[in-house]
Amino acid sequence: NAGVTQTPKFRILKIGQSMTLQCTQDMNHNYMYWYRQDPGMGLKLIYYSVGAGITDKGEVPNGYNVSRSTTEDFPLRLELAAPSQTSVYFCASSYLDQPQHFGDGTRLSIL
Amino acid sequence: KQEVTQIPAALSVPEGENLVLNCSFTDSAIYNLQWFRQDPGKGLTSLLLIQSSQREQTSGRLNASLDKSSGRSTLYIAASQPGDSATYLCAVPLSSGSARQLTFGSGTQLTVLP
Numbered sequence: 550n551a552g553v554t555q556t557p558k559f560r561i562l563k564i565g566q567s568m569t570l571q572c573t574q575d576m577n578h579n580y581m582y583w584y585r586q587d588p589g590m591g592l593k594l595i596y597y598s599v600g601a602g603i604t605d606k607g608e609v610p611n612g613y614n615v616s617r618s619t620t621e622d623f624p625l626r627l628e629l630a631a632p633s634q635t636s637v638y639f640c641a642s643s644y645l646d647q648p649q650h651f652g653d654g655t656r657l658s659i660l
Numbered sequence: 661k662q663e664v665t666q667i668p669a670a671l672s673v674p675e676g677e678n679l680v681l682n683c684s685f686t687d688s689a690i691y692n693l694q695w696f697r698q699d700p701g702k703g704l705t706s707l708l709l710i711q712s713s714q715r716e717q718t719s720g721r722l723n724a725s726l727d728k729s730s731g732r733s734t735l736y737i738a739a740s741q742p743g744d745s746a747t748y749l750c751a752v753p754l755s756s757g758s759a760r761q762l763t764f765g766s767g768t769q770l771t772v773l774p
Contacts, residue, residue: 553703589669589766591664591749591763591767592751592762593763639704641703646692647709648694649704649762650706653702654701654702
């Protein structure tokens, strides 16, 4: 049972480039989440989804987009990368409001 | 807006010591409170979830308490071990009535010395 899988693990982008962070879960969880964690800080919610076809903004959604076409996948897209988006990105999933299961993160640097 | 504070930011203790980690939050109308563990380079692992109607939860050597009226929670670790070394974060919902949007404290980095 793989749980929550995030790819890639590391990535360096140039300012203005775009990329998609992938997240997939095999636990049939209906809820999925994207967070970012800046050094020495807690996590901040970017977007979340309560089921396929349904997404909603979290605390810090600007500069990001998401889609949820299947229960398993919840990709996060950066359209125009900016230095302020340098961070560690975590994807998580849960069954309803039960404890969230986290992936190991994607470490993204934008130069 | 819900804000979560964790003090201290870092803590170093000798093996075998009992210790308490603190978490405070500004809006007491919370649905629940969770404690997570984060190992270096890894994601978060849920340790304990306390519902708003509960006062405490226990799992092995861990005991978490919740005092909604004072906006505080504590995580008690008994007989600490080097394997307990990690960052511990607490999280509460951003708004009352929904556990989907969590706001996190910045964590306490715990080092247990052998």
